[in-house]
Amino acid sequence: MFPIKLPRFLARRDFLRLSLGGTAGLAGATLLGQAVATQQGQDSPATSHHSVHGNSLLVGEVDHARNGFDPMQILVDWDYGAVSTLSSGQTLREYEILAFDKEIEIAPGLFFPAWTYNSRVPGPTIRCTEGDRIKIRFINAGSHPHTLHFHGVHPYEMDGVPGAGPGEIHPGQTFTYEFDADPFGCHHYHCHALPLKRHIHKGLYGAFIVDPKVGRPPAREFLMVMNAFDTNFDGDNEIYAVNTVGHEYARRPIPAQVGELIRIYLINITEFDPINSFHLHAEFFDYYDHGTTLEPTLRKVDTIMQVQAQRGILEFRYRWPGQYMFHAHVSEFAELGWMGLFNVVAPENFAAALAEVGVDEAWNQKAIGGSTVAAK
Amino acid sequence: MSTKTEPTTAGRLTGYTWILVLLPLLLLGVVLAYLVVTGGGLTDLAGPPIEQVKIQRITLPEAGVIRVEVVNDGPQAVTIPQVLVDDAYWAFTAEPSNTIARLGTAIFTIPYPWVAEETHIVRLISSLGVTFDGLVAVAVESPQPSFDLFWRFGLVGLYVGVVPVALGMLWYPFMRRLSRQAMNFILALTIGLLLFLAIGTWLDALEFAAELPAFWQGVPMVALIALIALGVLLVIGARGQQRERTPLAVAYLIALGIGLHNLGEGLAIGAAFSLGEAALGTFLVLGFTLHNITEGVGIAAPILRQQPPFRHFVLLALLAGGPAILGTWIGGFAFNPVLATIFLAIGIGAILQVIWEVGKLIARDTGDTGQPLFNWVNLSGVVVGVAIMYFTAFLVKF
Numbered sequence: 179m180f181p182i183k184l185p186r187f188l189a190r191r192d193f194l195r196l197s198l199g200g201t202a203g204l205a206g207a208t209l210l211g212q213a214v215a216t217q218q219g220q221d222s223p224a225t226s227h228h229s230v231h232g233n234s235l236l237v238g239e240v241d242h243a244r245n246g247f248d249p250m251q252i253l254v255d256w257d258y259g260a261v262s263t264l265s266s267g268q269t270l271r272e273y274e275i276l277a278f279d280k281e282i283e284i285a286p287g288l289f290f291p292a293w294t295y296n297s298r299v300p301g302p303t304i305r306c307t308e309g310d311r312i313k314i315r316f317i318n319a320g321s322h323p324h325t326l327h328f329h330g331v332h333p334y335e336m337d338g339v340p341g342a343g344p345g346e347i348h349p350g351q352t353f354t355y356e357f358d359a360d361p362f363g364c365h366h367y368h369c370h371a372l373p374l375k376r377h378i379h380k381g382l383y384g385a386f387i388v389d390p391k392v393g394r395p396p397a398r399e400f401l402m403v404m405n406a407f408d409t410n411f412d413g414d415n416e417i418y419a420v421n422t423v424g425h426e427y428a429r430r431p432i433p434a435q436v437g438e439l440i441r442i443y444l445i446n447i448t449e450f451d452p453i454n455s456f457h458l459h460a461e462f463f464d465y466y467d468h469g470t471t472l473e474p475t476l477r478k479v480d481t482i483m484q485v486q487a488q489r490g491i492l493e494f495r496y497r498w499p500g501q502y503m504f505h506a507h508v509s510e511f512a513e514l515g516w517m518g519l520f521n522v523v524a525p526e527n528f529a530a531a532l533a534e535v536g537v538d539e540a541w542n543q544k545a546i547g548g549s550t551v552a553a554k
Numbered sequence: 555m556s557t558k559t560e561p562t563t564a565g566r567l568t569g570y571t572w573i574l575v576l577l578p579l580l581l582l583g584v585v586l587a588y589l590v591v592t593g594g595g596l597t598d599l600a601g602p603p604i605e606q607v608k609i610q611r612i613t614l615p616e617a618g619v620i621r622v623e624v625v626n627d628g629p630q631a632v633t634i635p636q637v638l639v640d641d642a643y644w645a646f647t648a649e650p651s652n653t654i655a656r657l658g659t660a661i662f663t664i665p666y667p668w669v670a671e672e673t674h675i676v677r678l679i680s681s682l683g684v685t686f687d688g689l690v691a692v693a694v695e696s697p698q699p700s701f702d703l704f705w706r707f708g709l710v711g712l713y714v715g716v717v718p719v720a721l722g723m724l725w726y727p728f729m730r731r732l733s734r735q736a737m738n739f740i741l742a743l744t745i746g747l748l749l750f751l752a753i754g755t756w757l758d759a760l761e762f763a764a765e766l767p768a769f770w771q772g773v774p775m776v777a778l779i780a781l782i783a784l785g786v787l788l789v790i791g792a793r794g795q796q797r798e799r800t801p802l803a804v805a806y807l808i809a810l811g812i813g814l815h816n817l818g819e820g821l822a823i824g825a826a827f828s829l830g831e832a833a834l835g836t837f838l839v840l841g842f843t844l845h846n847i848t849e850g851v852g853i854a855a856p857i858l859r860q861q862p863p864f865r866h867f868v869l870l871a872l873l874a875g876g877p878a879i880l881g882t883w884i885g886g887f888a889f890n891p892v893l894a895t896i897f898l899a900i901g902i903g904a905i906l907q908v909i910w911e912v913g914k915l916i917a918r919d920t921g922d923t924g925q926p927l928f929n930w931v932n933l934s935g936v937v938v939g940v941a942i943m944y945f946t947a948f949l950v951k952f
Binding site: 238286513 | 633635636637638641643645665666681682683684
């Protein structure tokens with residue numbers, strides 16, 4: 179990921195360059211009179227799960243309160259909208275989404291000038307059942323034109339691209355997108371204003387989960403949006419993550435219970451890299467590409483890859499307690515922040531596992547309640 | 555009455571003079587305070603913060619540890635919240651802090667298992683996501699001062715500096731047998747040698763200067779120090795202008811200029827060794843020995859027609875060659891780019907002044923032979939001097 183922008187080299191003699199075919203080393207020293215004290219073995223950065231991945235990690239913690247969103251909550255934060263029933267008997271779900279410029283902390287101490295939907299990245303997780311009518315009032319309170327482009331079936335003028343229907347929604351303008359949720363699956367939406375790359379990687383995307391009418395088996399469900407951030411705008415990402423904050427689930431392992439069905443809605447929106455991937459440690463999973471089928475499209479795998487905008491559903495159960503890693507098996511992404519842990523515990527230890535990462539029973543209810551909403 | 559008022563007036567004048575001196579300064583203080591407190595109506599011009607640091611030096615003090623020295627040469631304090639090595643975020647400690655004030659320095663210690671003889675890239679990322687890269691071209695444990703290493707670095711300096719200069723001076727007895735015209739040829743050759751060294755030292759100094767933190771203003775610093783050094787040496791030289799400068803004194807001046815040049819050479823070699831680029835080792839040292847042998851000829855050239863006591867030859871060789879030893883030690887153990895730049899800049903001034911002195915010597919001696927100063931012998935001497943330096947440099951330039 180490093181652009182070949184090797185630093186200009188300090189040592190003066192041409193011969194020094196020999197060692198690396200045209201590049202060379204850095205040398206130098208502190209300024210006059212400044213002390214050169216090597217401090218080793220001193221307080222190494224505090225981390226809760228140091229043992230699992232040694233020193234290969236981001237240092238410190240993110241202020242989620244200041245950010246206004248917590249990746250732990252984004253895992254389970256299904257937004258069903260304001261629900262009512264149309265005269266036809268169709269369920270209507272109404273949403274309001276505000277595009278908004280906001281600086282967010284994407285890794286401890288590292289800030290990114292994001293463009294957000296409802297001041298979070300990823301934006302709200304729109305969840306509904308197939309056939310529902312979706313009505314989204316979109317308000318652009320940002321500094322650039324934006325849109326909502328859904329991956330789903332909808333009329334041309336609802337496509338949220340420049341030129342279609344209202345086209346780009348300019349700052350201060352509003353538009354209401356309206357369509358039926360179809361087909362069921364694990365989908366997403368993003369801004370399709372131009373230039374597209376910039377609008378996506380600045381943070382304008384979110385999940386769009388359409389449950390099948392028949393529902394899916396009850397499970398503990400999580401949303402994971404694989405995303406990345408190019409902080410120096412060189413066309414290369416500095417931070418990779420699921421749900422924005424690098425290594426967040428390594429610092430705060432996601433609680434789950436032994437034996438229960440775990441379902442992950444996995445979406446790849448990573449910009450600049452052709453593929454992203456998901457690898458689960460110590461278990462295998464069934465995979466439903468795009469989530470548009472009730473039968474797995476891949477059975478018993480432990481790694482899948484997704485191109486940008488590809489998504490799918492993973493289902494698996496852990497047999498034994500433990501802290502199991504999951505990460506991009508593009509090792510580079512893992513080491514740049516896209517790595518997390520499941521903290522799989524016996525039921526009697528579950529409350530403690532929740533408390534350890536600062537979530538409560540309400541969080542647990544959202545995690546296990548998502549799959550039953552279709553039946554509601 | 556007048557005798558009484560005069561001192562008072564003088565006293566008043568003194569006070570008044572002080573006011574004249576201080577008034578602009580006081581007003582400056584007022585303007586600064588106004589700007590700091592109110593923004594001076596310029597707040598709308600304030601852009602986004604500029605984050606800039608410079609990685610000064612990366613060392614590998616022991617297995618599994620990378621040490622990075624960082625200078626903030628930007629306009630304001632910078633925080634480095636995260637550090638990457640080879641595209642992976644890594645734990646680190648920062649001394650005194652990972653927030654570096656303007657002109658401040660911090661040492662980052664990273665417990666990273668670097669791989670011997672391979673390349674690593676250290677990247678610092680600022681709180682706004684600006685990245686700063688530093689390269690470990692070939693990872694080898696940085697030399698820690700020890701008697702053994704001290705001795706070996708000293709040997710390198712000896713081979714590169716003292717030995718070739720001394721060997722070159724051994725031509726002295728031969729050169730004494732030359733005709734007057736041939737001696738002038740040797741002096742002209744010395745000028746050629748010095749011209750080559752002046753250009754080389756200038757380029758070396760610029761290369762160091764380019765790597766200094768911005769606030770040092772490296773290039774002007776080199777040019778000005780070189781000019782000041784030249785000026786100071788010319789003034790010192792002019793003090794004894796009534797009497798012709800003795801050839802021995804010119805020889806000492808040449809030795810001094812060459813010594814400063816060799817100091818720079820030693821610095822570069824020492825730094826290269828400490829950066830693990832010493833694979834070049836023996837061959838390179840051999841090259842420098844050959845390259846520098848002409849320096850001995852140059853030092854001996856002014857004293858061909860007198861025979862100073864032997865101790866002067868020893869002193870001249872040490873003055874010209876010894877700094878290479880010193881430079882190797884400094885470069886290997888405590889490299890400091892600011893000092894290195896300053897030394898090289900002084901070296902430029904010193905060499906230029908010596909060119910002037912040797913030029914005067916040639917002018918006098920050529921005048922004695924009844925020939926014009928610019929003749930084919932002198933010109934070919936200069937050309938041969940430059941050519942020898944140029945072609946022997948093939949051994950040390952890669």
